[in-house]
Amino acid sequence: MKTYLTIALQAVEQAAKICQQVQAQLVEEDSLTKKDRSPVTVADFASQAIICKRLKEAFPEIDIVGEEDAQSLRQDENREVLNKIGQFLPDWSVDQILDSIDLGNGEPGALFWTLDPIDGTKGFLRKDQYAIALALLKDGQPVLGVLGCPNLPFNGQADRGTLMYAIKGEGAFTLPLGGGEAKQVHVSDNDPEDVVRFLESVEAGHANHSLQGRLMAHFGDRAKAVRFDSQVKYAVLARADADVYLRLPNSEKPDYREKIWDHAAGALIVQEAGGTVTDMFGKPLEFNHGKKLMANRGLVVTNGKLHQKIIELLNRG
Numbered sequence: 239m240k241t242y243l244t245i246a247l248q249a250v251e252q253a254a255k256i257c258q259q260v261q262a263q264l265v266e267e268d269s270l271t272k273k274d275r276s277p278v279t280v281a282d283f284a285s286q287a288i289i290c291k292r293l294k295e296a297f298p299e300i301d302i303v304g305e306e307d308a309q310s311l312r313q314d315e316n317r318e319v320l321n322k323i324g325q326f327l328p329d330w331s332v333d334q335i336l337d338s339i340d341l342g343n344g345e346p347g348a349l350f351w352t353l354d355p356i357d358g359t360k361g362f363l364r365k366d367q368y369a370i371a372l373a374l375l376k377d378g379q380p381v382l383g384v385l386g387c388p389n390l391p392f393n394g395q396a397d398r399g400t401l402m403y404a405i406k407g408e409g410a411f412t413l414p415l416g417g418g419e420a421k422q423v424h425v426s427d428n429d430p431e432d433v434v435r436f437l438e439s440v441e442a443g444h445a446n447h448s449l450q451g452r453l454m455a456h457f458g459d460r461a462k463a464v465r466f467d468s469q470v471k472y473a474v475l476a477r478a479d480a481d482v483y484l485r486l487p488n489s490e491k492p493d494y495r496e497k498i499w500d501h502a503a504g505a506l507i508v509q510e511a512g513g514t515v516t517d518m519f520g521k522p523l524e525f526n527h528g529k530k531l532m533a534n535r536g537l538v539v540t541n542g543k544l545h546q547k548i549i550e551l552l553n554r555g
């Protein structure tokens with residue numbers, strides 16, 4: 239598993255660097271007001287290309303299930319986007335870029351990678367939180383997870399991003415993006431009688447803020463809520479900076495099912511840090527139903543001590 243980890247960390251680090259460069263150069267005020275999504279598109283594709291190329295060089299036999307594919311980029315009208323990607327991957331040919339992105343067109347099987355090249359696209363555009371999320375799944379369970387969080391300060395140092403990783407059965411660890419010593423992380427020790435720090439999505443459409451607010455109200459003044467984009471929420475909880483992450487289904491999108499790449503890495507990291515991850519009914523996540531968590535609805539992620547209480551509050555009828 240150590241070889242998988244080394245390559246996965248290198249790949250995510252490399253992708254994070256490119257994402258930072260794209261964010262610094264392309265996400266300008268005018269593109270934001272024009273609602274131009276091209277910066278995030280450029281970074282998304284470049285990130286997937288880099289990670290897929292690295293993984294396939296090292297592990298040619300393992301499929302990669304990535305969020306993106308190059309189909310739209312192959313059309314002439316998107317030539318400009320492709321050229322922009324090329325600016326950030328200067329030694330790559332156009333075909334190399336397209337083919338590397340499409341290495342992520344694999345299918346879930348007994349052993350496969352799943353990749354979200356930029357999770358939290360809205361956060362990326364706001365120059366706020368986003369994550370590069372990579373997980374290895376074996377027999378329907380994440381066994382290795384890496385989260386690159388370029389805008390999440392490491393140890394309070396605003397100029398350093400955060401990397402987190404976990405191997406099943408071996409704990410969860412953090413180190414600064416760009417290198418440094420890895421330190422084990424543990425979830426908080428807070429119980430239902432303490433202050434409870436809740437995490438939820440920034441985007442109202444990705445969760446049910448009103449239901450989550452009602453649940454938090456049960457804890458009165460002891461409830462503190464923070465909104466973060468992306469799987470950064472899992473990283474924050476794993477390092478004990480929060481106690482509960484709620485992701486209840488949005489009532490306007492009752493048929494939405496969570497994507498595996500949005501949760502595999504983060505869920506393993508929280509579990510290995512001592513926390514608990516289930517759906518809103520207390521059922522463990524099942525990663526063996528293709529690209530979506532078809533057997534689960536909503537998510538409840540806690541430090542463990544708060545889990546039963548939250549599930550009870552949600553399901554008391």
Ligand SMILES: Nc1ncnc2c1ncn2[C@@H]1O[C@H](COP(=O)(O)OS(=O)(=O)O)[C@@H](OP(=O)(O)O)[C@H]1O
Nearest residue numbers: 356357358359439440441443444466467468491494
């Ligand atoms: N309806 C609905 N319900 C739940 N989740 C959804 C929904 N729609 C989208 N998505 C996925 O949410 C991913 C973004 O993560 P977050 O919601 O945690 O962050 S944020 O609210 O966007 O800030 C986002 O991932 P990215 O597309 O990689 O950013 C989506 O896969």
Ligand SMILES: [Mg+2]
Nearest residue numbers: 354357358500
């Ligand atoms: Mg995502």
